[in-house]
Amino acid sequence: VSGAPAGVRVLAVGADTGQALRMSVLRPWQSPGESMYAREGDRETAHYAVLGEDGTVLAVGSVMEEGHPREPRAGDWRVRGMATDPALRRRGLGRAVLSALEAHARGHGGRRLWCNARTGARAFYEREGWSTEGEEFEIEGIGPHFVMAKTLR
Numbered sequence: 001v002s003g004a005p006a007g008v009r010v011l012a013v014g015a016d017t018g019q020a021l022r023m024s025v026l027r028p029w030q031s032p033g034e035s036m037y038a039r040e041g042d043r044e045t046a047h048y049a050v051l052g053e054d055g056t057v058l059a060v061g062s063v064m065e066e067g068h069p070r071e072p073r074a075g076d077w078r079v080r081g082m083a084t085d086p087a088l089r090r091r092g093l094g095r096a097v098l099s100a101l102e103a104h105a106r107g108h109g110g111r112r113l114w115c116n117a118r119t120g121a122r123a124f125y126e127r128e129g130w131s132t133e134g135e136e137f138e139i140e141g142i143g144p145h146f147v148m149a150k151t152l153r
């Protein structure tokens with residue numbers, strides 16, 4: 001991982017591995033053991049994480065086959081639960097996770113990735129080649145989002 005702390009690696013992990021970081025970054029108001037989203041624990045849902053040398057989870061994200069919310073097509077995969085440790089942002093860890101999610105989807109027949117991106121993360125996804133679709137919308141209790149997508153070639 002370029003620019004990241006030495007010894008960093010990105011690995012496929014189980015749902016539980018990144019759960020604490022995912023919850024503390026994205027749903028700090030929920031209790032840590034709660035599930036964050038439907039299908040989080042499904043066998044088909046893939047999770048990738050950047051781990052430090054001691055196994056600490058530094059960044060995490062998930063991907064699953066799911067139709068685009070406005071115009072679903074075969075080969076749609078959804079990215080969820082992207083989170084980087086707040087102390088380690090802007091060092092390429094999120095990019096490393098997203099690349100692994102993309103490779104996973106591609107390897108399983110994925111032809112397009114989409115997500116409900118928090119407005120604060122829009123620039124991150126755009127930097128990684130994603131496009132913003134339509135108007136900003138509110139997810140109650142969480143905040144403003146955009147649908148974003150990336151065609152996999």
Ligand SMILES: CC(C)(COP(=O)(O)OP(=O)(O)OC[C@H]1O[C@@H](n2cnc3c(N)ncnc32)[C@H](O)[C@@H]1OP(=O)(O)O)[C@@H](O)C(=O)NCCC(=O)NCCS
Pocket residue numbers: 025026059081082083084085088089090091092093094095096115116117118120121123124125127
């Ligand atoms: C979004 C998030 C996962 C990005 O993780 P990260 O590890 O900081 O991302 P990276 O360092 O890999 O960033 C990749 C590129 O995007 C850029 N980038 C990242 N966050 C950015 C931001 N908020 N605004 C502008 N650019 C951003 C980086 O500068 C980098 O580009 P560069 O290498 O050309 O400088 C992280 O900010 C986060 O956990 N945010 C809070 C939770 C969240 O909103 N998750 C997404 C829910 S949809």
